[in-house]
Amino acid sequence: xxxxxxxxxxxxxxxxxxxxxxxxxxxxxxxxxxxxxxxxxxxxxxxxxxxxxxxxxxxxxxxxxxxxxxxxxxxxxxxxxxxxxxxxxxxxxxxxxxxxxxxxxxxxxx
Amino acid sequence: xxxxxxxxxxxxxxxxxxxxxxxxxxxxxxxxxxxxxxxxxxxxxxxxxxxxxxxxxxxxxxxxxxxxxxxxxxxxxxxxxxxxxxxxxxxxxxxxxxxxxxxxxxxxxxxxxx
Numbered sequence: 001x002x003x004x005x006x007x008x009x010x011x012x013x014x015x016x017x018x019x020x021x022x023x024x025x026x027x028x029x030x031x032x033x034x035x036x037x038x039x040x041x042x043x044x045x046x047x048x049x050x051x052x053x054x055x056x057x058x059x060x061x062x063x064x065x066x067x068x069x070x071x072x073x074x075x076x077x078x079x080x081x082x083x084x085x086x087x088x089x090x091x092x093x094x095x096x097x098x099x100x101x102x103x104x105x106x107x108x109x110x
Numbered sequence: 111x112x113x114x115x116x117x118x119x120x121x122x123x124x125x126x127x128x129x130x131x132x133x134x135x136x137x138x139x140x141x142x143x144x145x146x147x148x149x150x151x152x153x154x155x156x157x158x159x160x161x162x163x164x165x166x167x168x169x170x171x172x173x174x175x176x177x178x179x180x181x182x183x184x185x186x187x188x189x190x191x192x193x194x195x196x197x198x199x200x201x202x203x204x205x206x207x208x209x210x211x212x213x214x215x216x217x218x219x220x221x222x223x224x
Contacts, residue, residue, distance in 0.1 A: 032210040043201060044153070044215040051210065089153065093210050096166035097143065100153040 002027040002092050004101035012107045013080055021075040021104045023064075023090030031092035033057075033066050033073040038087045038103070047075075047088070080108045112136045114216035116202050122222045123192055131187045131219045133202030142185045143203040143213060144177065146170070153201070159185065160208075192223045 007022040025031070035047040035057070048057035050066035050073065057064050064075045073090060085108045091098040115134045123129050135142050144156040158165040159177055176188045185204075189196055199220050203213040 034212065036215075043217040044203075046212050046214065049212055091153075093213075095208070095210065096158050097155040097168075098145075098153075098213060099155065100145075102152045 002031060002094055002099040004090050004092060004099055006088075006090050006101035006104050008102075008104070010105040010107060012109065014109050015082060016079045017108075019075075019077045019080045019084070019106065021088055021090075021106070022072070023074055023101060024070070024072045025090070025092045025099075026071065027092050027094060027099075029094060030068075031094050033064070034091045034093060034098065035062070035064055035073070035075050036089045036091055036100075038089065040086070044089070080106075082108050082110050084108050114202055114204055114214050116200075116216035116219050118219060119217065120220045120222070122224065125194060125223055126191050129189050129192055129221065131189075131200050131202075131221070133185045133187070133216055134183050135185055135202065135204030136206075136214055137183070139204035139206045139214075141165075141205045141208055141213075142177075142179070143205075144187045145201045145203065145215075146198040147201065147218075148195075148198045156187070156200075189221075192221075194223050197221055197223045 032051045034049045036044045037047045048059040050057040053068035055066045062077045087103045090101040142159045147153045157167040174190045199218045201218045202216045205213045
């Protein structure tokens with residue numbers, strides 16, 4: 001089945017720092033790719049998506065590009081804020097389900 | 111903005127009891143899912159449901175689990191005889207055109223089995 005390897009956390013950054021969270025996946029076929037975010041005490045929110053190779057998903061200053069040749073979907077943000085502190089999940093989707101990575105906990109300090 | 115809702119937010123039950131977790135998906139969505147997250151672990155797929163039948167289920171979704179869409183708005187997950195290891199956060203999700211497009215998640219039900 002599909003699987004995801006995410007950069008291990010926790011990641012601690014200062015405000016305005018650059019954030020990268022690496023994600024690589026293995027999947028049968030041609031999955032859609034998603035990043036979900038879970039803020040403390042809350043559920044899962046869709047952050048961004050890409051459905052085909054070379055697509056760039058973006059939202060709230062975050063970006064990720066679907067790289068089919070390297071089976072990667074790394075998440076980046078140029079200048080993080082304290083409010084970006086959360087757990088980030090990379091998740092490919094096949095015809096039936098999402099397969100989540102282990103999650104990367106990001107803490108941004110003022 | 112439409113959202114997925116789940117009730118209750120927290121359920122405490124004794125081992126061996128039956129529980130029903132309830133979800134109201136987004137109204138025009140056709141695909142429904144349950145996932146769970148054991149504390150400190152990753153989110154795991156349980157089951158997907160479309161056109162009144164299960165599309166796929168994981169190995170976690172054994173005979174103790176069942177899903178139902180009893181009317182036009184609710185989607186339920188039943189655990190027939192709960193075990194301690196069923197303690198987790200259970201998330202319902204829905205999507206309109208299938209799993210390859212975005213799934214929208216509810217806030218979750220925290221199930222505690224004692």
